[in-house]
Amino acid sequence: MKLIVAIIQPHKLPDVKQALFDAEVYSMTVSTALGCGHQMGYTETYRGVPQEVNLLNKLKVEIAVNEDFVEPTIDAIIKGARTGNIGDGKIFVLDLPQCIRIRTQERGSKAIG
Amino acid sequence: MMRKILLLSFLALLIAGYTVPFTMPVRHCYAQALAGGAEDVPEIHAQVEAQAEPEVEVATEAEPEPEAPTPTAESNAEAIATKGVALDTVWTLLAAVLVMFMQAGFALLEAGFTRAKNAVNVLMKNLMDFCFGSIFYWMIGFGIMFGAGNLLFGTSGFFLQDTGSTFDSLSWSTVPLECKYFFQLVFCATAATIVSGAMAERTKFIAYIFYSIIISAIIYPVVGHWIWGGGWLAGIGMWDFAGSTVVHSVGGWLALTGAVMLGPRIGKYSADGSPNAIPGHSIPLATLGVFILWFGWFGFNPGSTMGAIPDIAHIAATTNIAAAAAAIGAMLTAWWMFKKPDASMTLNGVIAGLVAITCPCAFVSIGSAILIGLVAGILVVLSVVFFDKVLHIDDPVGAISAHATCGAWGTFSLGLFAQDKFCPGTTGNGLLFGGGWKLLGAQSLGIISVFAWCMITGFLLFYIIKHLVGLRVSREEELRGLDIGEHGMEAYSGFQIFITR
Numbered sequence: 001m002k003l004i005v006a007i008i009q010p011h012k013l014p015d016v017k018q019a020l021f022d023a024e025v026y027s028m029t030v031s032t033a034l035g036c037g038h039q040m041g042y043t044e045t046y047r048g049v050p051q052e053v054n055l056l057n058k059l060k061v062e063i064a065v066n067e068d069f070v071e072p073t074i075d076a077i078i079k080g081a082r083t084g085n086i087g088d089g090k091i092f093v094l095d096l097p098q099c100i101r102i103r104t105q106e107r108g109s110k111a112i113g
Numbered sequence: 114m115m116r117k118i119l120l121l122s123f124l125a126l127l128i129a130g131y132t133v134p135f136t137m138p139v140r141h142c143y144a145q146a147l148a149g150g151a152e153d154v155p156e157i158h159a160q161v162e163a164q165a166e167p168e169v170e171v172a173t174e175a176e177p178e179p180e181a182p183t184p185t186a187e188s189n190a191e192a193i194a195t196k197g198v199a200l201d202t203v204w205t206l207l208a209a210v211l212v213m214f215m216q217a218g219f220a221l222l223e224a225g226f227t228r229a230k231n232a233v234n235v236l237m238k239n240l241m242d243f244c245f246g247s248i249f250y251w252m253i254g255f256g257i258m259f260g261a262g263n264l265l266f267g268t269s270g271f272f273l274q275d276t277g278s279t280f281d282s283l284s285w286s287t288v289p290l291e292c293k294y295f296f297q298l299v300f301c302a303t304a305a306t307i308v309s310g311a312m313a314e315r316t317k318f319i320a321y322i323f324y325s326i327i328i329s330a331i332i333y334p335v336v337g338h339w340i341w342g343g344g345w346l347a348g349i350g351m352w353d354f355a356g357s358t359v360v361h362s363v364g365g366w367l368a369l370t371g372a373v374m375l376g377p378r379i380g381k382y383s384a385d386g387s388p389n390a391i392p393g394h395s396i397p398l399a400t401l402g403v404f405i406l407w408f409g410w411f412g413f414n415p416g417s418t419m420g421a422i423p424d425i426a427h428i429a430a431t432t433n434i435a436a437a438a439a440a441i442g443a444m445l446t447a448w449w450m451f452k453k454p455d456a457s458m459t460l461n462g463v464i465a466g467l468v469a470i471t472c473p474c475a476f477v478s479i480g481s482a483i484l485i486g487l488v489a490g491i492l493v494v495l496s497v498v499f500f501d502k503v504l505h506i507d508d509p510v511g512a513i514s515a516h517a518t519c520g521a522w523g524t525f526s527l528g529l530f531a532q533d534k535f536c537p538g539t540t541g542n543g544l545l546f547g548g549g550w551k552l553l554g555a556q557s558l559g560i561i562s563v564f565a566w567c568m569i570t571g572f573l574l575f576y577i578i579k580h581l582v583g584l585r586v587s588r589e590e591e592l593r594g595l596d597i598g599e600h601g602m603e604a605y606s607g608f609q610i611f612i613t614r
Contacts, residue, residue, distance in 0.1 A: 043601070
């Protein structure tokens with residue numbers, strides 16, 4: 001079991017959701033995030049005083065998958081989120097030791113699907 | 114570069130305007146008020162003396178004061194007339210500031226119906242069209258609208274220059290010229306600000322400033338001249354009491370041209386053409402905005418008498434009841450069509466009813482006003498769905514449906530529901546009250562000709578703007594939000610906004 005954590009551009013979420021749906025990945029958790037990477041920030045001005053904004057609005061998408069779904073999920077996220085510009089985001093793949101479905105108390109691979 | 118040209122031409126016009134007013138004659142009304150005041154003083158003195166010192170009667174008889182005039186029927190009539198003008202002015206100015214406050218209503222309604230990332234931009238557009246409009250309507254617009262000229266447009270009275278008979282088209286109202294200007298200005302600003310909602314979330318700010326100058330200076334005043342300034346539509350017997358066509362349809366039709374020229378927002382329509390919902394970020398703000406608009410409309414309609422006359426009571430009653438009926442109509446239609454009483458549609462319904470009753474408010478009964486409102490409420494929902502799902506014209510706040518569609522309906526409804534008894538000798542009876550087709554024909558011709566004028570000038574204007582400064586922001590800017598792209602700041606700094614579109 002793997003936990004796939006993707007940081008993406010906020011406005012690419014509909015595309016990512018569609019690509020995941022097409023890859024038969026239906027469960028995910030999405031939260032707003034602030035972050036910075038290689039993408040430079042931008043300057044806001046408030047009442048004439050400049051203000052450097054380098055923590056940008058991002059979305060964090062977390063998806064728990066079984067081994068055979070890892071590559072299709074990664075491909076789907078790339079398909080949905082990629083524009084080719086700096087700031088498209090990153091995908092982290094983590095080992096997931098355990099997973100429990102609260103309703104049925106199923107454990108492991110059965111609980112993920 | 115374009116910003117510099119805009120700034121320089123604006124300054125040049127301002128300087129040109131600044132040199133003119135010093136040649137203006139002293140406003141006759143101001144002089145009148147001063148003269149009236151001077152007459153009042155000795156009268157009061159005479160009364161006070163008579164009451165306080167009754168025993169020195171002999172002395173007063175021996176030395177009668179030649180300058181103390183005895184009140185006569187004529188002097189009393191004159192004094193009453195002066196006070197009448199003052200009362201008319203107070204009412205008209207009060208109504209004007211109520212209408213001015215509608216700018217706040219439009220700002221909140223449009224901000225609430227759009228996304229948080231574009232709120233600063235929407236608010237700035239609503240603020241600045243009033244500011245540019247105030248100046249350009251004074252310089253050019255008011256003269257084109259009410260100045261003496263031909264049947265199509267006024268050719269005199271720029272910078273409020275009055276040579277005595279310049280503004281005869283407004284001579285039916287006794288209030289001072291500057292009061293007439295200010296009252297008409299806030300109507301012009303209403304027409305201008307309608308468009309910002311339909312063009313929200315994707316228009317370049319500089320392009321919107323260009324547009325707001327042209328509508329205040331030319332497009333709106335020409336229509337105003339046709340119907341209110343002694344033009345050809347008034348000549349054929351078309352009536353528009355407070356501006357369903359003059360103000361709201363003009364704004365609505367221009368909103369239509371703007372929305373068509375811009376194209377839909379990114380993500381509004383899927384590849385197969387099916388529409389997606391892009392929910393507004395604050396229904397509480399939008400609701401407050403609608404209440405403010407409803408409140409301001411009691412200046413818009415009853416104030417259009419430009420005088421303190423008892424008729425304002427009837428106008429206020431028809432205005433209110435039409436808005437209420439329209440909200441009910443819109444709510445029930447939405448409930449039936451979407452299975453839920455949709456708040457945003459109901460809010461549009463209030464505006465639809467107010468827009469529709471604006472033309473007939475003085476000429477129809479309260480019962481007719483309910484019908485006019487109900488139909489407007491139903492129409493606005495159908496119109497929103499029609500523009501969204503059939504024509505694929507993206508109007509984020511429903512401005513085209515509320516103002517153009519229901520403005521046209523309100524103007525048309527006068528031809529059906531008018532009753533001569535409310536304002537004898539004006540509209541006559543409408544079709545349903547035995548007046549025949551004449552009024553309905555004139556109203557229809559008015560609707561069609563104003564539609565044609567707005568389509569031609571609107572597409573031309575936005576075409577020119579598109580090639581001059583560009584009409585639409587870049588894709589990246591639209592996705593990030595116009596607040597950061599156009600204004601470099603956020604509406605809700607410190608809040609984390611869930612931006613997914």
